[in-house]
Amino acid sequence: MNVIQVKDVSKKYIVTSGIIRRRKKEVVALSNVSFDIQKGEIFCPIGPNGAGKTTLIKLLSTLALPNTGQIIIDNYSIIKEPEKIRKKIGVLYGGERGLYWRISARDNLLYFGNLYEIPFKELKHRIDNLLDLVGMTERQHDKIETFSKGMKQRIHLARCLLHNPEIIFLDEPTLGLDVEASRSIRELIKNLKNSGKTIVLTSHYMNEIEELADRIALMDKGTIREINTVQNFKQKANKMNLEDAYLSVLKNKDI
Amino acid sequence: MVKISRLSSVTRIITFSFMNHFKFVITERLFFINAIITPLGLSILFYFIYANNGPNEIALGVVKAGLLGLWGANIWGASFILQGEKRLGTLDYLMVSPKSIYLVLIGKSVAVVIASNISVIISFVWIQIFVGSIWEFFDLVQVIVIILASSFSFSCIGLMVGVFFINFRQPEILVQFLTYPIYIISGIAVQIELFPILIQFISKTVPLYWSQRGLFEIINNKMSITTVIFLLMIGVINLIIGSLILKKVERRARWTGDFSKY
Numbered sequence: 001m002n003v004i005q006v007k008d009v010s011k012k013y014i015v016t017s018g019i020i021r022r023r024k025k026e027v028v029a030l031s032n033v034s035f036d037i038q039k040g041e042i043f044c045p046i047g048p049n050g051a052g053k054t055t056l057i058k059l060l061s062t063l064a065l066p067n068t069g070q071i072i073i074d075n076y077s078i079i080k081e082p083e084k085i086r087k088k089i090g091v092l093y094g095g096e097r098g099l100y101w102r103i104s105a106r107d108n109l110l111y112f113g114n115l116y117e118i119p120f121k122e123l124k125h126r127i128d129n130l131l132d133l134v135g136m137t138e139r140q141h142d143k144i145e146t147f148s149k150g151m152k153q154r155i156h157l158a159r160c161l162l163h164n165p166e167i168i169f170l171d172e173p174t175l176g177l178d179v180e181a182s183r184s185i186r187e188l189i190k191n192l193k194n195s196g197k198t199i200v201l202t203s204h205y206m207n208e209i210e211e212l213a214d215r216i217a218l219m220d221k222g223t224i225r226e227i228n229t230v231q232n233f234k235q236k237a238n239k240m241n242l243e244d245a246y247l248s249v250l251k252n253k254d255i
Numbered sequence: 256m257v258k259i260s261r262l263s264s265v266t267r268i269i270t271f272s273f274m275n276h277f278k279f280v281i282t283e284r285l286f287f288i289n290a291i292i293t294p295l296g297l298s299i300l301f302y303f304i305y306a307n308n309g310p311n312e313i314a315l316g317v318v319k320a321g322l323l324g325l326w327g328a329n330i331w332g333a334s335f336i337l338q339g340e341k342r343l344g345t346l347d348y349l350m351v352s353p354k355s356i357y358l359v360l361i362g363k364s365v366a367v368v369i370a371s372n373i374s375v376i377i378s379f380v381w382i383q384i385f386v387g388s389i390w391e392f393f394d395l396v397q398v399i400v401i402i403l404a405s406s407f408s409f410s411c412i413g414l415m416v417g418v419f420f421i422n423f424r425q426p427e428i429l430v431q432f433l434t435y436p437i438y439i440i441s442g443i444a445v446q447i448e449l450f451p452i453l454i455q456f457i458s459k460t461v462p463l464y465w466s467q468r469g470l471f472e473i474i475n476n477k478m479s480i481t482t483v484i485f486l487l488m489i490g491v492i493n494l495i496i497g498s499l500i501l502k503k504v505e506r507r508a509r510w511t512g513d514f515s516k517y
Contacts, residue, residue, distance in 0.1 A: 014511070061351050065509045086353040097344025102279055114271045115352035115359075117264045159348070 003167060003198050004037035004060065009069030011055050029055040031222045042199045044209045046246065047219035053202040057171045060200060061091045073167065090165035092156050094172035101145040105136060105155045108144060109162060116163035130158040150181030157188060168192060170201045174208060186211060206243035218249060268354055272362025280332055280370045289331050294324030294374040298381045314382050314392040315474050319443045319467050321378025325371045326409060326463050330433045332367035333413025336360065337420035357501055360417045368410035375402055397478050401469035404483045408462035408490035415497040421504050443467050462489045
């Protein structure tokens with residue numbers, strides 16, 4: 001069953017330059033992108049910087065609107081019924097930003113949890129469970145500004161799962177994390193998949209994609225060049241690992 | 256039952272936004288300069304300006320300085336609500352939550368105006384120490400009514416300012432624009448009768464004008480309910496305008512994808 005349907009989606013940004021004479025330039029972030037994602041699948045858009053992965057996550061998570069095309073998530077259109085979609089999705093945009101640094105981890109989760117109409121008692125219970133899940137129970141009353149990058153990322157993940165979303169968008173969730181923190185987040189993602197969640201994950205770490213992805217979408221300059229399983233992608237490029245296959249396909253436009 | 260649950264959810268969002276932002280505001284050093292140092296400095300200046308006019312005029316001048324502090328700190332704080340969210344990267348997450356950003360802004364605007372009231376309290380303490388018993392000059396109930404009505408009106412303006420910053424950067428420019436010209440046309444330092452009719456009309460659309468007028472009426476024992484009504488009315492108008500423009504501003508920001516830029 002397809003839970004996400006993307007049809008002919010394009011997104012352009014207007015970039016201005018100059019101080020006195022303002023010049024406007026159109027930058028195409030996505031061009032006629034189409035794909036479907038099935039329930040319970042881990043779908044991974046991959047590609048170089050500027051390929052359009054983050055824009056795609058922004059569109060799927062209702063943060064930005066497409067210029068053309070249609071995105072349907074769980075039978076709701078992101079243009080007509082974004083509020084209904086927002087209740088069903090959890091988002092992690094990546095990077096350290098996105099939390100209130102001067103309040104505690106628990107207060108952050110309480111604050112964001114309140115935006116999802118979760119009954120207060122249940123919310124407290126969920127926060128306890130999620131803090132336990134991401135291994136942050138002991139530091140829950142400490143301010144975010146005292147946390148390392150990995151700790152912040154774990155709180156991001158806990159926030160993303162607060163309302164038990166069916167669909168999860170993770171934009172580079174392990175960016176800049178150490179080996180141990182990355183591994184624990186990968187394990188968490190696997191557990192989420194096993195519990196039936198649909199996950200859209202972007203990352204520049206090909207070993208991570210190889211370990212987690214059911215299907216990958218190779219993106220380049222705002223277009224999707226290929227959608228395939230990791231195994232088929234490697235076979236087609238005649239390479240042993242995903243990183244080699246990825247580099248080979250990117251260099252060779254004919255593959 | 257569903258309505259009660261929704262109401263409780265809305266109340267919780269506003270309350271938590273309020274608490275979250277209140278903690279943020281009262282730990283901002285620049286906010287304290289606006290809310291404490293500026294009104295203290297102005298109180299001293301007003302003291303000398305009105306020194307020869309008797310204690311009533313001095314007390315009024317000092318409270319007006321407190322009002323200026325309240326206005327300045329409120330506008331400064333409100334314009335930085337969304338700037339702060341952008342800086343922290345939290346605006347993206349607020350925009351993809353199912354609840355309207357307007358509820359968050361309401362809680363945060365109220366937090367700003369309540370924290371800004373410190374400048375009014377300071378002006379009362381100043382009068383108590385240097386001029387005489389505050390209750391010789393002001394009726395407690397009437398002062399509370401004017402301050403509450405002013406706070407409501409100011410927070411509604413703050414809310415509208417906040418809405419604009421979903422799209423725009425450089426809040427300091429708007430702060431400058433809203434703070435100093437409005438100081439001048441509000442009638443606090445200069446009588447508005449000196450200005451042409453059009454500017455006098457603009458003065459009367461500014462809540463600061465009605466706040467200072469209310470305090471003037473209280474100190475002269477002739478407080479009018481019209482002043483309070485005007486203060487509340489200006490607040491409600493700003494609240495409605497804010498909610499009307501929010502949808503357009505939000506939609507434009509979703510087209511341009513500008514949420515994270517600051």
